[in-house]
Amino acid sequence: MPLFSKLLIANRGEIACRIRRTAKRLGIATVAVYSDADRNALHVREADESLRIGPAPSGQSYLSIPAILDAVAHSGADAVHPGYGFLSERAEFAEALEDAGIAFVGPPPAAIRAMGDKIASKRLAASAGVSTVPGHIDIVEDEGQAARIAAAIGFPVMIKASAGGGGKGMRIAWTEAEAREGFRASRNEARGAFGDERLFIEKFIEEPRHIEIQVLGDRHGHLVHLGERECSIQRRNQKVIEEAPSPFLDAETRAAMGAEAVALAKAVGYHSAGTVEFIVDRDRRFYFLEMNTRLQVEHPVTELVTGLDLVEAMIRVAAGEPLALRQDDVRLSGWAIESRLYAEDPYRNFLPSIGRLTRYRPPAEGARPDGTLIRNDSGVAEGGEVSVHYDPMLAKLCAFGPDRPQAIAAMAEALDGFEVEGIGHNLPFLAAVMGSERFRAGRLSTAFIAEEFPDGFAGVAPGAEERLRLAAVAVFARHAIETRAAAISGTIDNHRRLIGRAFVVQGGGASLPVALEPAPRGFQLDFGPAGRLAIAGDWLPGRRQGVFEIAGETLTVKIDRAGSGFRLRWRGIDLNLHVREPHVAALTRHLRPKVKPDTSRLLLCPMPGILTALAVSEGDAVEEGQAVATVEAMKMENVLRTERQGVVKRVAVKAGDSLAADDLILELA
Known part of the structure; x- marks a missing residue:
């Protein structure tokens, strides 16, 4: 006999899929619930049965106790697992289940x-x-009181929501002005995420x-x-x-x-x-x-x-x-690391990203001969939609190893092999962290990201060795394309194209002449003063990823055609390279660089979301860095600031509007 006959999973995404896997192994049937936005979601497709619980907003679906209780009654489930978030920490939900004679898979x-x-x-x-932690462990009533309490405790302080978790409703304040602004933002987030706007303040421990x-x-x-x-x-x-x-x-x-x-x-x-x-x-x-x-x-x-x-x-x-x-x-045996894959653009200050997953190919899971193991808890599938309504986490990639260095190496390799296209995502950032000397040394704190990437994330700058390896990959790809073209032309009147043996690799501010000689599965490449490399690989034109052996090491590199060149991504490096014949490369000195347009007079929406507040009107004077608008996306509030001083010439939107990335909010004179 199974422990329960039917388990309703009152959640969505990867955690719903993860709970279902264990329930299935235990012989327990599962019931999925879904909002209109999740009708075709993976957790719905995988469950034994599913029930609609309401519209897309979580307050009308996943956070609605009546809707979940109704689903429990209709499904005949005798147990409910809440996962995390949503109703998992709502005592009244657990009590309602107990009153109905339904087992709550959680605490009392x-x-x-x-x-x-x-x-x-x-x-x-x-x-x-x-x-x-020292602090004011009582309800803070308004932003004025927040500023006074913060000053009395001593900056920096942490403003926190009394209910909920997951980073929602939390702000660090270093000044009284930040305490006021942080109070407003935290209260709004807490109200939207948990239905409870109570806040308190405690001392922020530095280097924690x-x-x-x-x-x-x-x-x-x-x-x-x-x-x-x-x-x-x-x-x-x-x-x-x-x-x-x-x-x-x-x-x-x-x-x-x-x-x-x-x-x-x-x-x-x-x-x-x-x-x-x-x-x-x-x-x-x-x-x-x-x-x-x-x-x-x-x-x-x-x-x-x-x-x-x-x-x-x-x-x-x-x-x-x-x-x-x-x-x-x-x-405790061995070492395990988890990297959270988020739908967010690290190159745009990690702002949320929505859209269709045109490609989603996780690395192979399971144990490996070297004693490492890869696990990927995922809640999405290729072709699925990433919505603005919910948390941006798509999956949790885990690597296990006998010790920490082996776990880090396994994670870095798995991140290289993880293919995601169609939306912005943080895979390159996760790879950059794995390659960080500070991370590898274990010198961590909650300020790690701010200190290691003080100006935001702009990708990993390749060193001379990494640049040479990626140049070798580009040459391999160019030769593979030329070989295919020659084979096709060889079927026409027996004429074969000749494939050159000398190229120039250009991109990333460098130009590398290279001569190549065929070798088993690859080439010997001579970059002159830059060095020599042997490369072998399995890449064929049309593939989005290739595995290469270079100088005795294995590299998994993502390869995309970018105009006449290649976009190569590996270990957080994102590099565009052109492989040209020497006489063509010589002509590129006549190309003029593109001039980036000046958008400092425009405030553009950096991500899809809802404009929840607009603090200025046409004719208002604004200072550089002034907070003028707030956009809510994926349950987080984002304060937008002006890049320069000026007067508001035009306001293009109003509070409550749904905005796409790069939509105009206002223009300065």
């Missing part, structure tokens, strides 16, 4: 309520002997690490912790890369943090999977941040180093089974 409502309110949870944590402890408990009073996850690589308070274990903790600190996490869970009568999050300073002093009473996005890295299935454990606990392990049974 009392624990959700106690820990879901961050103000109440900090008070409870302090009473349980857990270290907490964000490290969390996974806990697991049953209904019989048994609780264990499963070690830690390092979640310090964040952007806008949203985690981007996580790993287990942390490269920073020692055994003593791990044990102390685990003990406090378990003590807090016991204090609230916790069962199921949950996470206690801590801020850790440079001296390994740790402070309670919050408790997430649900499955975390980054749970796969814990699964990879413990060998456990946390979704299965949650289902068994919900069915009343005792935990099958005690603390002494928990063993």
Whole structure:
């Protein structure tokens, strides 16, 4: 007999797909729910049955308790797994299910309520002997009070939503003006994401690490912790890369943090999977941040180093089974890293991107001969639509290795092989982080991205060695195209085109003459003073990706035709190269560079979204850097500022308008 006969998954995207996989293995039928925007989504197609729950806005679908309860009744499900986000931390939802006699695959409502309110949870944590961050642990009523409290605590401070999580409703303020602006933005985000606009303020710990402890408990009073996850690589308070274990903790600190996490869970009568999050300073002093009473996005890295299935454990606990392990049974083995694939453009300050996935080809999953393993928890498929209505995360790519360097190498290789086209995405940025010396050394903090990319992400600049390797790939591709053309021409009156042996590779501010000689599966390339390389590969014209052996190393390079040249992408490098005959290359000195148009007088919408606020009118004077508009996209508010001083000549839109990327908002005289 299965643990439950039918499980309704009250969520969408990759987590709904991930829960379904475990339920299927356990012999439990699954029910998907969907909004109008998700009618053809992957989680709907994979489930045994599916039910519509409302329009695209989450408040009318995935956040609607009546709609979900109605779906439960219609489907005959005897259990509900909420995933993360949406209703996963709404105590009234868990209570409504209990009242209906439906098992909630999660913690008791009392624990959700106690820990879901961050103000109440900090008070409870302090009473349980857990270290907490200094701050004003009470409701902040308005932006004036926020500025006064922040000044009294001492800048910098963190303004945070009392309800919810996932980086929504959070802002760091370094001045009173930022405290006022941050209060407004955090309140709006919190209201839209959680239906609860209450905020509080606490001291922002500088050079902090964000490290969390996974806990697991049953209904019989048994609780264990499963070690830690390092979640310090964040952007806008949203985690981007996580790993287990942390490269920073020692055994003593791990044990102390685990003990406090378990003590807090016991204090609230916790069962199921949950996470206690801590801020850790440079001296390994740790402070309670919050408790997430649900499955975390980054749970796969814990699964990879413990060998456990946390979704299965949650289902068994919900069915009343005792935990099958005690603390002494928990063993951490190897190293795991998770990279979150987001629909966002890293070259445009990580702004959200929407559209159709014209190509979506993840790397092959499973164990590899070198002891590494690749896992990809995905919620999309090729041809699917990425909507403006929901979180921009598409998938979670995980790599496991016997140690941290091997896990990083496996992740870098997997990112190289991940093909996504049709929307902006952060694959090149993730690859850049994997190649960062600071990341490889484990010198992490929540300021990592801001410090390593202070001017934003512009791609990885290739060094001399990387440039030479990519030049070799371009020559290989050019020769493959010439060979195909020669073969085609050879079928006509027996005349074959001659293929040259000398070229010039141009692009990226460099020009490299090269001579080539055929070799097995490739060529010997002579770049003169720049060096010699042997290249072999499997690429054929028409393929979007090739695997090459260069100087004894394997490179997986994305290859696209770009006019008469090639666009090559590898390890965060995005390079356009032309491979020309020498006499053609000599003529390029006569080409004039394109002049970039001056758009400083125009405020253009940087991403698709809804214009929620417009702070100026025609005729108003504005200063450089002044906040003039707010655009909401994928549940995040984005404040837009002017690039120069001037007077508003024309306003092209109004609050409430839906805007596409690069739509004109206003023009300055």
